Amino acid sequence: MGTLLEVTDLRTRFSTPEGVVHAVNGISYTLAEGETLAVVGESGCGKSVSMLSVLGLIPIPPGQIASGSARYRGMDLLKLSEPELETIRGREISMIFQEPMTSLNPVLTIGRQITESLRTHLGMDHGTANRRAAELLESVGIPDGGQRLRDYPHQFSGGMRQRVMIAIALACAPSILIADEPTTALDVTIQAQIVELVIQMRQQIGMAVIWITHDLGVVAGIADRVIVMYAGFIVEEADVESLYADPRHPYTVALLAALPRADRRRDHRLKSIPGAPPNLLVKPQGCPFARRCDFVIERCWSDNPALAPIAPGRKIACWIDVKTGAPR
Amino acid sequence: MTRYIIRRLLQAIPLLFVISLVLFVLMQNMGDPVATMGGRSVTRSADRERLRRQLGLDKPIAVQYLYWLVGNDWTKIDLDGDGVAETPGQRQGVLRGDFGASLVNRGKPVLQVIWDRLPNTLLLMGASELVIIIGALLIGIYSALRQYSVIDHVVTAISFVGYSMPIFFIALLTMYIFSVNFKRWGLPYLPTVGMFDPGVGKTTGQVALHMILPVFSLSFIYFAGYSRYVRSTMLEVMSQDYIRTARSKGLPRPVIIYLHALKNASLPIVTVIGLDLPLLLAGAIVTERIFAWPGMGRLFLDHASRSDTPVVMGILMMISVAVVVFQIIVDVVYAWLDPRIRYS
Structure with a gap:
């Protein structure tokens, strides 16, 4: 499998009246063809912003991409002009979003919202696009697709709207699908259906998926590889089995301890992480997790550890070994 | 949709009725039309009285409103001031599309x-x-x-x-x-x-x-x-x-x-x-x-x-x-x- 997307040293900032928010602080990762990469972390740790930055979807201003590159098929997405990016978005790289209730335009028909990608990117005529849209709706599990093209978003339930979003995102058979917490706003049974649908569509189209979530339970079922983000940094990167079996960063350890597991005793109390993520208005000094870390040592307060490989396919950004508690 | 529009139109009827009533009462405070109709020479009070009778301004406000709304062609009015209503009315009222005649433009509808x-x-x-x-x-x-x-x-x-x-x-x-x-x-x-x-x-x-x-x-x-x-x-x-x-x-x-x-x-x-x-x-x-x-x-x-x-x-x-x-x-x-x- 070749590398499809290679993001290097991406930094995104937002200028706000209170000061500069350092949302993404120099992250690097790769995505292989057909791979599913999960990006996990608490709310506000830069997961969404790092993906929106790659597609040029953050509002500029106040947003600003301070540095970095995002190589996709020989192009640097961060250097493309807006019209050039338009030919990538929706055609090569698609997104689905967290809020199915507000992510669809309330005053346009579902048919219009699906066919406009087809007509813009693939140059289909009205009739062909409509037939294709009806097929897409059926393929994401909306029966009677041809009829429902004339309906408006408010005539669909939350889960159905997310299916419509998926149909829109997959309309042009993209090579990357970025799913930004697509199940967060849905109830649990619908969540499982949506995850199942994305897995099935991934196999059909053969695309790579970046799945942004704070739900480690979902990650286990879908991802090949996981990136753990904290305060705009990547703190751990591992394949999914290793991450669950053997977390190496104190933050990942804490996240997994906060997760209910079927193989644990019922009276086992879930462990919450004390404190809150750091204020991103302040330029981070030292390790951003130091204040909440159980393993913190002197060095953590002054130096921020870089993401470094510790084993094949594994990287962490930490000064200590969580197994022994000793500095590495 | 059609039923909604019809319902809204029907609802508008009492509304317009109340609006017209309020406006008509307010009009009574606009001043005396006859006072501005006399031209340069000072008119005699008898002429004024006659003018008021002709324009129907001698009637109580309720009657004036009634005539404005439905007209007065169904009754007789007293034009010469002898207390006997003998002249048939000419006005048809706004309900039949007659808004009366201008006082300033001398009878122009x-x-x-x-x-x-x-x-x-x-x-x-x-x-x-x-x-x-x-x-x-x-x-x-x-x-x-x-x-x-x-x-x-x-x-x-x-x-x-x-x-x-x-x-x-x-x-x-x-x-x-x-x-x-x-x-x-x-x-x-x-x-x-x-x-x-x-x-x-x-x-x-x-x-x-x-x-x-x-x-x-x-x-x-x-x-x-x-x-x-x-x-x-x-x-x-x-x-x-x-x-x-x-x-x-x-x-x-x-x-x-x-x-x-x-x-x-x-x-x-x-x-x-x-x-x-x-x-x-x-x-x-x-x-x-x-x-x-x-x-x-x-x-x-x-x-x-x-x-x-x-x-x-x-x-x-x-x-x-x-x-x-x-x-x-x-x-x-x-x-x-x-x-x-x-x-x-």
Whole structure:
């Protein structure tokens, strides 16, 4: 499998009246063809912003991409002009979003919202696009697709709207699908259906998926590889089995301890992480997790550890070994 | 939908009835029409009495309203003042489309008086409204998309100047610049009064030339509110999730702005336009006065100042009906724009 997307040293900032928010602080990762990469972390740790930055979807201003590159098929997405990016978005790289209730335009028909990608990117005529849209709706599990093209978003339930979003995102058979917490706003049974649908569509189209979530339970079922983000940094990167079996960063350890597991005793109390993520208005000094870390040592307060490989396919950004508690 | 429209129209009947009643009572305080009808010589009180009887002003207000509403052709009235009602009434009442006769224009039917002026006003106000809407949409959208840019700040400043300026001032200012001074400087200058130059005649070119200053003055004043409105609704819509979705689909920017965003932003804008359109019929009292434009605003002022109750009532009722009708039209446009709105 070749590398499809290679993001290097991406930094995104937002200028706000209170000061500069350092949302993404120099992250690097790769995505292989057909791979599913999960990006996990608490709310506000830069997961969404790092993906929106790659597609040029953050509002500029106040947003600003301070540095970095995002190589996709020989192009640097961060250097493309807006019209050039338009030919990538929706055609090569698609997104689905967290809020199915507000992510669809309330005053346009579902048919219009699906066919406009087809007509813009693939140059289909009205009739062909409509037939294709009806097929897409059926393929994401909306029966009677041809009829429902004339309906408006408010005539669909939350889960159905997310299916419509998926149909829109997959309309042009993209090579990357970025799913930004697509199940967060849905109830649990619908969540499982949506995850199942994305897995099935991934196999059909053969695309790579970046799945942004704070739900480690979902990650286990879908991802090949996981990136753990904290305060705009990547703190751990591992394949999914290793991450669950053997977390190496104190933050990942804490996240997994906060997760209910079927193989644990019922009276086992879930462990919450004390404190809150750091204020991103302040330029981070030292390790951003130091204040909440159980393993913190002197060095953590002054130096921020870089993401470094510790084993094949594994990287962490930490000064200590969580197994022994000793500095590495 | 049809049933909804019919229901709204039926609901409008009692509303218009109450409006007419209130207006009619208020009219009684406008002054004595007879006092302004005497001409130069002092009229004798006996003549005044006769005039009042002929115009039906001697009757109690309730009877006057009844005659205004349903007419008096079903009864006899006392014209000579001998206490015997022997002359059959002539009026048919507004319910049968007879708004009576103007007191000032000596028996000319009210509808005729209004009809003579209405096209002039519609021309002036329609042109102004068109300039306002198109200009406000362009500027509002532009400054929403480039919020806090230099042009946004400049447009905002100009809008506030326009918004705070009384219309008579901007009207006189434009006259001073484009007519008085332009003529003095030997430049082609614009006419200041009337609809056309009597020496040339009522040609399209003449009317257009005479419209420039009043349309500019009206637009400048009202443009500010509209463009700020467009700007704020567009700003709100552009930050919505579905705009991000549209961008993530790789749609061209004009499609996102003029279809995805504007269709959502148009709902509140349509409300404002819908509330303002009926006022087009009323004309612009001050502007028409300053530019001597023969429209409804001037008609209203001339006849109100001479207590011409039938004409004033006619104008006000026409505006009331227009308000009701335009409200229904706005509701229909709503349903057309926003599929979530359905009337049953």
